[in-house]
Amino acid sequence: DTAVSQTPKYLVTQMGNDKSIKCEQNLGHDTMYWYKQDSKKFLKIMFSYNNKELIINETVPNRFSPKSPDKAHLNLHINSLELGDSAVYFCASSPTGGGQPQHFGDGTRLSIL
Amino acid sequence: DQQVKQNSPSLSVQEGRISILNCDYTNSMFDYFLWYKKYPAEGPTFLISISSIKDKNEDGRFTVFLNKSAKHLSLHIVPSQPGDSAVYFCAASRGSSNTGKLIFGQGTTLQVKP
Numbered sequence: 113d114t115a116v117s118q119t120p121k122y123l124v125t126q127m128g129n130d131k132s133i134k135c136e137q138n139l140g141h142d143t144m145y146w147y148k149q150d151s152k153k154f155l156k157i158m159f160s161y162n163n164k165e166l167i168i169n170e171t172v173p174n175r176f177s178p179k180s181p182d183k184a185h186l187n188l189h190i191n192s193l194e195l196g197d198s199a200v201y202f203c204a205s206s207p208t209g210g211g212q213p214q215h216f217g218d219g220t221r222l223s224i225l
Numbered sequence: 226d227q228q229v230k231q232n233s234p235s236l237s238v239q240e241g242r243i244s245i246l247n248c249d250y251t252n253s254m255f256d257y258f259l260w261y262k263k264y265p266a267e268g269p270t271f272l273i274s275i276s277s278i279k280d281k282n283e284d285g286r287f288t289v290f291l292n293k294s295a296k297h298l299s300l301h302i303v304p305s306q307p308g309d310s311a312v313y314f315c316a317a318s319r320g321s322s323n324t325g326k327l328i329f330g331q332g333t334t335l336q337v338k339p
Contacts, residue, residue, distance in 0.1 A: 116268070153312075154331055156329070167324050168326055204268075208325070210324070210325060216270070218268045
């Protein structure tokens with residue numbers, strides 16, 4: 113039974129398009145995250161939601177908009193895709209509180225043509 | 226400014242021997258440290274963590290050591306097994322911030338040879 117699931121696993125699209133990535137967790141966690149892993153393999157946090165409330169918003173272009181309809185779901189919508197958006201995007205979840213281990217999905221590989 | 230660094234991009238060890246992966250950090254406000262393992266095409270999987278009030282935490286074949294004065298931690302795997310071959314990420318957080326924000330190092334690729 114998958115704990116954190118992301119869809120799609122692969123996303124290939126043209127520059128300028130708008131796309132969404134969905135994430136769902138069945139662990140009962142209150143906090144969910146989006147990370148970006150760039151070509152240099154760095155994992156960097158983008159956003160975090162706690163009980164549907166945005167608590168972390170790193171310096172991310174406003175073309176990226178997270179949406180949390182409920183605490184089990186955190187979706188990522190990206191407008192006007194650019195070449196530099198090509199990366200692997202990971203969703204994660206954890207119980208509330210610092211130092212709690214985060215559980216990651218398997219990632220969505222986004223390729224911009 | 227890279228606050229968490231893993232200076233060895235790769236490490237190769239023989240099966241049965243010890244693997245030692247290192248991690249350095251610069252922010253003295255970090256008080257939780259975690260290690261993750263990642264296989265290709267999968268997400269990172271939590272391995273082991275340590276709080277800054279401890280200097281050692283052990284879980285089976287995995288032990289993490291923390292040296293706060295040196296701002297250094299290491300992950301020891303004994304004995305190493307071929308299935309341990311993966312990318313290992315060190316991560317740090319400020320527990321007091323309560324946001325759960327993790328700062329990751331760039332990873333070390335471990336290869337365990339049979």
